[in-house]
Amino acid sequence: MGLVLSEDQQMLKKAAADFVKKLSPVSRVRALRDSDDAVGFSRELWTKMAELGWPAIPIPEEAGGLGMGSLEMACVLEECGRNLVPEPLLSTVLLGAGAVVRGGTEAQKADLLPRVADGSLLMALAYQERNSRYDLACCSARAEKKGSGYVLSGEKALVLDGHVADTIVVVVRSAGAERDRHGLSLFLVERGAAGVEVVRQKTMHLRQAAILRMNGVEVSSDALVGSLGEGLAVLEDVIDRATVGLCAEMIGNMTATFEMTLEYLKTRKQFGVVIGTFQALKHRAAKMFVELELARSSVLGACAALDLGAPGARELISVAKARCSDAGVLIGYEGLQMHGGIGMTDEHDVGFFVKRLRGSEMTFGDGAYHRDRFAALQGF
């Protein structure tokens, strides 16, 4: 199993690191937030990322992509995570385009994926509702048959980058009751279509999201992604792959938090000495490091298993997400505590990372959710 990056992967990661360092300091995210920017990221920078091939990484070669694995995607996402890069890799590439890659028809792939790969099309995946928590099957938005097409109605919540996505993959129920595992269907919906209402949501963790309301949105049968009523399997696969990407981003968040905390321990003086000389803090810093390294291994393990199509891949994805969730929160909280009062101020970056890590913990299932899933997959 490849748990060590190849030379090509190291080069990709280094290039991403240089790009992020130069063009996307945390101060950029702060400025976007403070100015209440309507997009929340930079379309110009997104174009530059597309020129580097980032959105093309997981798109198959026959659809205009690079056809690379989750490990290559992780290399880029980790570096983005270090500076909270806000461009829509997760929403457009892993979630929206991911659904098309996993479940779309040849026509849908040919139409949408090349435009995602070149950066010209933004996508999103509307899969959550207000009371679904982490249950992917929980869905009350509906699709009713009408003629040869369908009419969609209902509300989806926390659609990542849904406020700017051109094409949104919407999870709706074509049959069954709210939490049935059967009866889910995925449809492509244009943000500008009649009956679509998008309302921006402001989140704690500095991600851009929106409510998507569908008031009798008419779509043709060509808009169906995957089989009618059997959407859950596609959705689970897409979320699994996006989860690995999110974990990689969390490793970047954790690394940045840990490094700024370590730097603070080496420079902040109290009682006439740097506080990093205190054993009470040294041991906690060492434990943060241990957690970070174990989390890093778990993500590499999940990537390797996914890219090899190994039978235990889903278990390893749960191992990675549980680990990153718990380690992320620990490192965030410890980083905050060790910074003392300055860490509590909005002016300091550590708070941004604490919020993002907590938000990511609560995206795609937290530690307890994934331990439950892991146990079920392992048959206990």
Next chain:
Amino acid sequence: MSDLQAFREEVRAWLDANCPASMRWGTEIGNGGLGDGLCWGGKKYKPADPDEKVWLERMVARAWTAPTWPKIYGGGGLSKEQAKIIADEMRRLRCKPALVGFGLAMIGPLLLEHGNEEQKLRFLPEIVRGEVRWCQGYSEPGAGSDLAGVQARAVREGDFYVVNGQKVWTSYADKADWMFMLVRSDVEKPKHEGISFMLIDMEQPGVSVRPIRLISGQSPFCETFLEDARVSAEHVIGGVNNGWTMAKALLGHERSMISEAFNESEDKNELVSAARRYVGADSGGRVGDAALRDRIAQLTMDKICLELTLKRTKEAAKLGNQPGPEASIFKYYATELNKDRTALVVGILGPQGLGWEGEGFGDDEFGNTRAWLRARGNSIEGGTSEVQLNIIAKRVLGLPD
């Protein structure tokens, strides 16, 4: 066929013909590599099974007990690749190691690296043949985590050193023939610079040994008392007052041995098996107690993360990378995890985990309870968890003293 392939075929055929059936692992799982039920050799060695002796003699005849050591010192003179083939084939045929112990694993490698020619010729061949069993005399009542505080005093008298003091936690000292130890050879120098690494013959009037009973019951640990014990001046390794350097070289080795020992992969999850037996399942087949189930999942995942990290380090080493900082976490994490896992097993047993001996409990239940108590020491021996965290903080994170 390549030379290595031919070698593999030869090894396989030889092992299959020469390893007695009773010297193959059965369905039982190794006990975490800690070595009970294996052959440790030595003058006091009494084979538990006649086959054990046969197996040892056959392996010794080929010098495959120390395949990579040079022939001149009694070793097999084989390359690393060849030694790996022997290990692979032994694993494949489930052969037990013919010989284990501190001679092969610790003092031998140290002598190869730091011993002089006479010392190597004197001690290595009898280690390879399993004729002498070694123990380690490091800790003292006043020198635990602060190992450099050793007080056992060595004073030069002619061709000998006369040693007085006490060693503690000397594993298997009651069964060992020789001991490698740290002693204070110069009281004037700063504490790290007045220590020597010496080899002492245990069979002399000045050395006495008393076994230590632990909270888990019997243990391999002993106290070793040195009263005017004599050490030949030729048996100082690495030079007088250079013992701390030798100790550090060996300690790293001991720590990796301990963390590896806790990481022997098992085929099945013993936490789940215990839960199946003692807790039962709900209607969906899940472990009946949701809190226990969450805890089992957590510790199972923790183990996977540790294994992945070990694998990552090994892969990096194979590619010729320097060991990364992740290597320093193993002793700390593996032992903490083993404490948690053994404690959870007893928690799953519930009241059936309360037995000590006699009626009403099974041997496996006694074993689990004692394993839990014994495991509390894992994060103390070989450098406490606190010492490991200090090392990470200082060497890896660069935090100042």
